[in-house]
Amino acid sequence: DIVLTQSPLSSPVTLGQPASISCRSSHSLVHSDGNTYLSWLHQRPGQPPRLLIYQISNRFSGVPDRFSGSGAGTDFTLKISGVEAEDVGTYYCTQGTRFPWTFGQGTKVEIK
């Protein structure tokens, strides 16, 4: 199975300051079709996850442009340019390149 390792696992951030989350994969996430199916999800407490970023760097519909994704191969990053109060919660990277699909452990973002 592909293992996704996120860091940090917890990220206290001051409002308006940037945040960055790393996701490292145990195997290359390049699919046989040439695309890389690495995406980022955000889950607020008591809510289902919602998609933020797909295929490394594409913002999903309605996602604010303060969220950006980057990376290639096995190393990926989610950045929030200036954290807002509504951004608290847990962020997960996930891969759909190879079954079984897997998720990172999650990174909890909270306001200092």
Added chain:
Amino acid sequence: QVQLVESGGGVVQPGGSLRLSCAASGFGFSGHGMHWARQRPGTGLEWVAYISWGGHNREYAVSVGGRFTISRDDATNTVFLQMNSLTIDDTAVYYCVKEFSSGWTLDFWGQGNQVTVSS
């Protein structure tokens, strides 16, 4: 507006069975792959099962293979998860998830349905 409404959860004894349903609306259901994922209490997310559009391909997590069966009914826009031989480790919130039109991405999640396995 995409809607995924799960039902069928509840409390069951170890060794028992449950059948989860997910009623989908607001998109072309028959043209999308569908998934189930779960979240154990206080923990992260775990992918459980996948069924392709048309239902010809199915995949399962190792932890549920041979016990869980995913199926779909395109006439009623519903996806199912038949869960047999349930164990305490299957206790979780189960989410029905739609696959993105571009493929291989989970783009919309239902609200979740609690399954509790307890004696």
